[in-house]
Amino acid sequence: MNFKIPRGTQDILPEQSLKWQYIEQKAHELCRRYNYKEIRTPMFEQTELFARGVGDTTDIVQKEMYTFEDRGGRSLTLRPEGTASTVRSYVENKMFGWVNQPIKLYYIGPMFRYERPQSGRMRQFVQFGVEAMGSDDPAIDAEVIGLAMDFYRELGLSNLKLVINSLGDQESRTNHRKAMIKHFEPRIAEFCQDCQNRIQKNPLRILDCKVDRDHELMGTSPSILEFLNETSKTYFDNVQTYLNDMGISYVVDPTLVRGLDYYNNTAFEIMIEGKGFGAITTLSGGGRYNGLVEEIGGPTTPGIGFALSIERLIMALESQGIALPLEEGLDAFLIVLGENPKARAPKLLHDLRTNGITVDTDYLGKKMKGQMKAADRVNARYAIILGEDELNTNQIVLKSLLTGEQDTIPMEEVVGSLVTKLKEEKKGESS
Missing domain, CATH: 3.30.930.10 (Bira Bifunctional Protein; Domain 2)
Incomplete structure (x- = not known):
């Protein structure tokens, strides 16, 4: 079904x-x-x-x-x-x-x-x-x-x-109500059933009728402003x-x-x-x-x-063609190459996220090129690249996807370095 x-x-x-x-x-x-x-x-x-x-x-x-x-x-x-x-x-x-x-x-x-x-x-x-x-x-x-x-x-x-x-x-509406009944009642049979039901209960609601809004009596009904x-x-x-x-x-x-x-x-x-x-x-x-x-x-x-x-x-x-200034995209995308780097990814992702960085990674086993395309599709500012070589030297590659510039930094400094870079960029964008 x-x-x-x-x-x-x-x-x-x-x-x-x-x-x-x-x-x-x-x-x-x-x-x-x-x-x-x-x-x-x-x-x-x-x-x-x-x-x-x-x-x-x-x-x-x-x-x-x-x-x-x-x-x-x-x-x-x-x-x-x-x-x-x-x-x-x-x-x-x-x-x-x-x-x-x-x-x-x-x-x-x-x-x-x-x-x-x-x-x-x-x-x-x-x-x-x-x-x-x-x-x-x-x-x-x-x-x-x-x-x-x-x-x-x-x-x-x-x-x-x-x-x-x-x-x-209440006083104004009571006086207006009497005038509305006097105006509509002689010809109320020409109106829809809803209006006929409202003539005594709440004649003012007749003016809000969608069925009879073009009836000639609508345009000549007593104005509430005259009864204030x-x-x-x-x-x-x-x-x-x-x-x-x-x-x-x-x-x-x-x-x-x-x-x-x-x-x-x-x-x-x-x-x-x-x-x-x-x-x-x-x-x-x-x-x-x-x-x-x-x-x-x-x-x-x-x-x-x-x-x-x-x-x-x-x-x-x-x-009106108004585009709202939505905050789309990620701060970073983690690219992992190899089984050992993949085992380190969950902790690194958690450390980045607990420090306020929006980040994601590949969970489909894509190769380097596919992961870079994925980073582009989610509009990430940075690619964090962790392969076997980086893991062996306890380093990581941090690449700007906006400028193409990249740095190799110690593993333990990646969170602080990325936080600093993002703050400086966002400060520059707002100034």
Whole structure:
């Protein structure tokens, strides 16, 4: 029987994983600068967590979750996004009582959604996301948006477009909800079944419908910005002021609602403009979710966050022809000639590796020419040559594969000599 990878998933092969490692390391470094700490949550949770946390009117909960029953009869779901799990952990571990507030967290990990696979949209995908809980200061909204924009820019992406909106506080949303029902209800039969179900539960979600997005009522629906009370308007004005001060360009789009029920006040998406990226132009999105912590059983706690797809990010990098500065190749390749030198190889390799040198050797019994070709293929800086003659004189040949220069040095000095040479070369490259 021939086994094949499940639809909507992918194997990340060794030549690709270097790119993933670089991107993930960039995320770790950036979050350290912003003082966000990493959190790792389970890949599956109680199904009810996502029904309540993500929202039962969303496509994610209604159509896309991988839900199963375990042997104890409990309904569990592979996490479709990271916020609900992070908030659950925040509540369960009583982070609201920690001394340092607000709590600033980030995560990198796989998520799962059952949807039609297409370019940039997988059934198993990796998200990088941040969550800041405990502050309703609009400055932290600007900080979260700034972190997302910095991440893309530091990886070299250009032609980015930041779109923002305010969904208002509870009072604003209640008034807007009434106007939305009044606008859509007389002709709701012309819309898909999902929209008909949402008209009373959450009419704002109609604006996010993919089936009826070209319906004429979409373009004339009441703008949430017209229903913002003074508190919400001031809040949104302050977010824009901070973004302006930070030099971050943006566009206000009153139709931006995001795909999750828990958003309120600030909502945003980062898009990429230009040819070569395909139909899906949104790279990431997020917003404020005051009320979500209470929904999951915690105290009244404001929060804001965003998440982005690593797969979609890599697509964007490739569309713009951006080559990441990956550290490929080895410091050295050990070439052994003869049975006695081969017996000495494991200890020498171990000594080199424990001193921080990346090194490999031939395990297929190739001749000198084949081993040198192998050293070239792995892009080694140096060849360490150990044959019978070298072993008898307790010496070793150290050859630069960049310049062709070579030295014969005592066996006991090879590690220290190579460490010194590599340090000098890397120092010269960085200066």
